[in-house]
Structure formats: structure tokens, C-alpha cells
Amino acid sequence: MRKISILLLCLLISIVSFSQEENTESKWVPRDPQKFETTHSGTFNGQKITYKAVVGETFLKNSKGEVTGSLWSTSYIREGVDSSKRPVLFIFNGGPGSASIWLHVGFFGPKVVKTDSEAKTDDGAAPYRFVENTQALLDLTDLVFIDPIGTGFSQVEGVGKTSDFWGLNEDATSVAQFMRTWVTQHGRWQAPKFMAGESFGTTRAAKVAQVLEGSGQTMALNGIILISQALDYAGSSSWEDNLTSFFTYLPSQAVTAWYHGRAGKGKTIEAFAQEAREFAYGEYLTSLFLGEKQTQAQKEAIAEKLAYFTGLDKAYILRSDNQILMHRFKKELLREEGKAIGTLDGRYLATETDKVAEGPVLGDPAGYMTGAAYTAVFNDYLMRDLKVTLDRPYFTSAEGMGGSWNWKPVPDGAYWEPSYVSTARALSEAMHRNTQMKVMVANGYYDLITPFFDAEYTFARHNFPQERIEMTYYEAGHMMYNRQEDFDALAKDVRRFLEGMLK
Template sequence: MRTLLAALMVMTALPALADTPAEEPAKEAEARPVPDPVMFTSKHTGTFGGAKIAYTVEAGETYLDGEDDKPAASLFTISYVADKAGSDRPVTFVFNGGPGSASVWLHMGLLGPKRVVVASEADADDGAAPYRMVDNPESLLDVTDLVFIDPVGTGFSRAIGEGKDKDYWNEAGDGGSISDFIRIWITRHKRWNAPKYIVGESFGTTRAAYVAKQLTTGDVDIALNGLVLISQALDYEGSTSVHDNVYSYVTYLPSMAAAAQYHGKAGQGIPQAEFLAAARAFARDEYGPALWKGDRLSEAERAHILDRLVYFTGLDADYIETSNLRVLMPRFQKELLRDQGVALGRLDGRYLGDEADDIAETPVADVSSYAVGSAYSALMNQYLATDLAVDMDRPYMVSSDAAGEQWDFRDVPEGEFWEPHYLNVGRQLTTAMRRNTGLNVMVANGYYDMICPFFDAEITFARYGIPQDRVAMTYYQGGHMMYLNEGARLALMSDIRTFYAGQLQDARPD
């Protein structure tokens, strides 16, 4: 009706428009002025990995040119460079995901010289200030320089001149800007012959895959030594819990089992490894085939699948039956502990949120996000202003809703034929690894990650022709940001150090 009404309004306006002199074409908007890039440099010392390191922090802007060779984007990055770094000292480029997230989480939660402290056991939220920031002796600064990248539209990064943020909110623009920055950084710091690594989290692992491919196949060949993929998201079919995506019911089932066991609803008295191995086998060998049969399941087959789903998920049989043997992850979050009036977190199923609406189908918000977000935002801004003496005239965008909402997930240029499909960069990682036989990959998984399930990681990395002998899969007692748990953080940092030393072994079950 709205479309029809609009058409009628245009038709009735035509005679009047015919009598009106044509207006001159609107003048093109003038480009915004481009100020000089800013850079804040400071000297620091710290002890990392048992070694005392003197280092320089370079926090500032790098301008990237557009097609007309004029500055079109400004990337704000924070580089930690050892004062005695030689040309062969490794360098690691770090970013988070979203899309639309700044690098604050990996920066202040895992890798930087300072870190934010939140409740390790997910038994309390961050509340209100003051929050606690401590030294991070586990940081990798004794092993590698660290460069934290905030993509366009996040942190202090933005489009400038005639550039537009949306030009970079797609695979080509995002990957091109990150790749250009890496080339510029290693050129300025004379690190072309240094080992190079990327650490990405969540959508940052998606980005890491297509950046690795672009660096390997682009006009300027830059070969990476390693990727650390935290909470991988290469194939979105396995991490998108929606109706009729049969594949996702299979990939999410073992994560549901892990959370149910953690909260005492399933698998009691059974070792976690044994319980999750059984959940994997059921999901792969029985549940998947049953879903493909659908309504053609016999009564006996249906009863068996129902019984096993109750066993692994801890949910009531009537609820599973009413769900037609298909429980979406958001519903599981709300249903598992509904009798206690709490909902599970999505990023981390260990967290429990006491929501006002106990009858709702799904959680109102993600407790595992809002339970830590205020502390990270406050301490990142405090750290920038005090420790790094950064003085900017705009807010630091920890998370950009605009980037997430307006991100273009097309994987072909505008104008080319394209049908909607799940985002998948598995083949891009394959290309990067097969063209660069020195590229190794570590994949870190949280058992209680309810958005990027660990079983999906196992299935994804067994497909697409990814060289298996150069992939190390690891697991932790945490969620999407497993480093929020103190034990998981220490284990993850130990594994990353071992990976950099070329010694990490794959921990995937047989």
C-alpha cells in the first residue's frame, strides 16, 4: 500500500512538475579538509615472559589513499615496539571482529602490557567504576612487537577527505585497508624480512583469512608466518542458529551439552572430555541424519533422538518435542535455567542474567557482553589518556553499531551477479596456506562459546582442503572471549607462546 500510495503521489505531481523550470544539478559536496595525521609516542618498560623489555608505544593515525591517490581513510593503531628490535624481530598485527568492534578486547584482555580484571568465574558483573587494571606479565612483548588495529569506523579510525566509512564496510574495502596498513607498517619499520603474524577474534578470524589471502595473492606479496584464530568464524552456516539451517543444529549441540553440564543439568559425574566426545558423535552420526529424514522418522527413531537430546541438553522432553527436535540456541539460553529465573549468556554460557521477563522466548540481551563491557570501555579510555597521553577530539568507538548494521556481506564487486548465501572464507584460507607453505594456524576454542561453537571449528577445518598438518586446534574452559577466565587466559597465552616457537600440537579429539 505504501508503494502504491507513493506511485500515485508521483503521478499527480507530474503536471505541476512539467510547468516548473528544471533545476540545476546539485553541486558535488566538497571534500572534508584533511588535517595532518597525529601520532603520540611514549617510552615504557615492563617484564614480560620473565624478561625486562624497554619499548616504545606509537599510538596514532596512518592515512590510506583512495583510488585517486588522495587520503581517504585514517587507521588509528597502537604499536608496541621493543627498543632493541632488529629487522628480524617478529611483529604481530591484532584486531577484533564484530564487524564494528575496536581491538580493545584482545588489547586489554589478553595481549597488551596492561589488562582489565573482571570476575573470572562469571559470577559477578563489572558494576560501576572504579574498575581494576593490572600489569600483564604474560604479554608477548618479549617475543614479538604488537600492533593493535582499529578498522575504519571503530576506535578513532574513520574515513577522511572524499572517503566514506561504508567504502570500508565490506570484504574488499576492509581487507584492502588492513593489507595496505600492514605493508606501510613493515616498510616504515624496516620489517620486510621479519616473521609476521596475525591474531584475530570472532569476525576478526574471518578478516584474518581474507587478509592472509589478499597479502599472498596481491600485487605486493607478503607471506605470513602464522595466524592465531580465537573463536573462529570462517563458515557462517555453522554459527548461525536460525530456523531451517539444519547444519547449525548439529554444530551447536555439543556446546549446549557443555553448558548443560557446567550448570549441573546434564552429564553429571561424567568427565567433560568423555561427555563432549559422546555429544559430538551423536550430533554427527545420529542427530544430523535424523534431521535430514525430518517427518519421515519412524516413531522408534524419533523417540531415540528425543531421549538423547534430553540426555545431552538437560532440557525437558516436552519442550524438545514441541520444538520438533530442533532447539535454537537463543531458546536454549532462556530455557535451560528458566526454573531459576535466569538466562545464559551467548558469548559465554557460564554467565547468568536475571532478566525481568521470565516468560520470554529468548534472552533480552547478552549478559556475557554487558557484564564486562563497561570495565573495558572505561579502562581503555583511561589508559589512552594517562599511560599513552593520547589526546583526540572525538570519542573512542569501542563498538560501532553503524558498521555492524551497514556491513555489506557481498563477496563479489557491486554490479556482478550474486545470490545471498552464508559468508564463508574457508577457501580463502586454503589458498593462503597452499600458496604459502610456511603459514601455520592456531585455532582457539571456548567450550562455553554459544555463538561460535567449537564443533563447528572442527568441522570447518576438516573441509575446504586446509592442510591439516599445519593446523593446531586448542580448547579452553571459557567462552567466546575465553581469556575472561583466569585459568583459560593463562593456558591460552602458554599455547600461543608454544605456537610461536613452532611446537604446538593439535588437540582435536580423534
């Protein structure tokens, strides 16, 4: 027994010792934020401009002033001008869990990647096209690309935990803290301020706009650009029993069928989209809510019209109870050809290995036919142009975030029942408090994850001030800027939107 006691005591001492060593090793040592600064020049909107690029980290802190995270950003700052009132545009992507790479080298940055504009050819293997972006906004505003914690180089530091950042409220609070810190460090409190977000980045933007109006440091925004908006998830979640989604997705299914020659022949995309809108708001909406109160003849009539709009077989539609889930539509539209269409962009096609599966089995061709190009050019750009030398990878997507994300819109401990995520009301209230803020909503016709009709449905509700909402449309998908014609059109629309508020 005595030997056992001694062994236990030695084990206990070793455990305590190891624990102390572990705590010592994990204790955060105060240091200065890292940054990599370079100087560049380019011609944007016809103006020769010299600018500074700063890839750097900002320490986020809790209410006690303790460091909780290291948020990295890339700032492009024009030189040779008075910066005190120089506009600044904060930019981020979505996910949640996506870095800002897509908007950075896809559209807003001084250099951009080019994939097949017509969505027919895979990006293949390196090398890829990476060109000067003469339409970048550096003549008009400075640009700040934000990588939320867990993405890019950003990570938890000090006393922080992933739960401090990986949630709807937590994420918005951390991004708002970064924005206030950046504005303070660069003396921009008197400067016009804008945000641009894509996908979940629009969910975030609405929440950040709300957060910025509180916390004892009110910071009003001049405008927000929402690319492929996702403010109210009821209209962008194609799930069984979600009647709203069948309504909001129908026009996107219709124009995608039109694009692939399966519906709307002889009509323009605008005319066919409008026809689908009217059917959705009329007979289809009524049918969805009547359900089994309809006669078989009524169901047959609706199925006939759904076949007309979607290009799918009427018998298949009837078997689906006149409710076509998006993953099934993507597989069914060109099933006879053995192909599935893209989610982010319905123009993309993939030859499937499993021809009888209910939905696509290879993933989203709109993603994997462009993703390698984005990743390669950005990593090379960081190293060669921006002179970043870090001993860890740049994560385009956060690892492990999906299952750990807290979607609750209320503080911990407050009562909440599961419901569809929505920050639409938050943005509406922010616009009512800030009566000069305007919002631009950019929509891709072939976006099969955040449908354009859902944007219309969302902004028609929630008491949005209609006179300060601008809708724009493009003949591509979620990342409409991958199509050159839409890149050019979006660039003009964004510039016009910003210029209108800077007069």
C-alpha cells in the same frame, strides 16, 4: 511572475553559493598523520624490556593516491634491538564493527583488565582492576592493534565513503593496505609476520591472508591465531531451517548443560563433549536430514537423547521438532530459576525481567557483565599512560555499521546469490600457496556464538592441510581469557605456537 522569477533566481544563487561553501568546508586539507608516542618498561616472560608505544593514524588511499580513510592503531615496539627481523603480530577484534579494545586490554596488551574469573559477579561500577600483563609477548614480538575504519578513532577522510570500507572485501583490502604500509614504514619486510583475530576478526584474517598474496605486493604470513573462529557461518548461525547449525551447536549445548549441573553428571567435560560429538555425527545428523521420513518412534528416541545431552525437557524438545535454536536454549535451560545464560560465555547468568519470553530479554550477560570495565580502563589508559589527547571519543563499536555492511564476497556487478558467509576456502588456498604458514585455533567450550564443534567441522573440510592446524580448548567462552586459568593456558599456547615458528 517577474517577482517570482527573481525570487527563484535569488534562491538558486543562494543554493549554489551554499553548495560551494559546503564543498569548500568538506574538502580535505592535506596534513601529516597524528601520533602520540610514549616510552615504557616492563617485565615480560621474566625479561626486563623497554618499549615504545605509538598510538597513531595511517592514511589509507585509493588507486589514484587520494586519501580515503584515517586508520588508527596502537603499536608496541621493543627498543634496543635490531628491528629489521624483529617479529610483528597484527591484532584485531571482530564484529564487524568492533575495535581492538577486547584483545588489547583483555589479553595481548602490556596491561590487562580483570573481571570475575568465575563469571558470577557483574563488573559493577568503577574503579576496576587493571594490572601489568607479565605474560605479554613483547619479549618475543612487537604488537600492533588495528582499529578498522569506523571503530576506535578510525574514520573516513578525504574522498572516502563508508562503503569503501564497510564490506567483507573492502574491509580486508583496507586492513591489508595498512599492514603493508606499517611494514614498509618500519622496515619489516624481512621480519616474521603474524596475525591474531577474534570472532569476525577470524573471518577477516582469512580474507586478509588471501588479499596479501596479491595486488603486486605479495606479503606472506608465518602464522595466524584464530580466537573463537568464524570462518564458515553456516555452522555459527542458529537459524530455523539451517540444519548445519543444529549439528554444530549441540556439543556446546551439552557442555553448557554439564557446567550448570543439568547433564553429564559424573563425567569430565572432555568425555561428555566427545560423547556429544559422536551422537551429533551419528544418529542426530541422520535424523536431521531424514526429517518427516522418520516414524514417531524414531523422533521420540532422538528427543530422549537430546534431553540427555541438553538437560531440556523431552516434551519441549519434541515440540521443537528436535531442533533447539540457541536463543531458546539460553532461556530454557534455567527457566525454572528465572535465569538466562550468556551468549559469548554460557557460564554467565542473568535474572530475567520477563520469565516467559522465548529468549533472553536483557541482552547477553557475558557482554554487559564485563563491558563497562573494558571501556573504562581503556579510556583511562589512553589518556594517562599513552597520553592521547583527541577531541573525539574512542568507539568500541562502530555506529550504524551493521545495516550498512556489504557481505558479498564478489566485486560489485558480479552475479551472486545470498548464501552463508565463508572465508574458509580463502584461508585454505592461502595455506596451500604458502606452505610454511600455520594456524592455531583457540576454542572456548562455553562459547555459544562460535561453537567449538563448528571449528572442528570447518577445518575438517575445505581441504585444509591438517598437519599445519592446531586446535586448543579452554573451559570458558568466546573471550576465554576472561577466566584466569584460561588466560594463563592461552598465553602459554600462543607463546609455544609462535616460538615453534621462530626457531
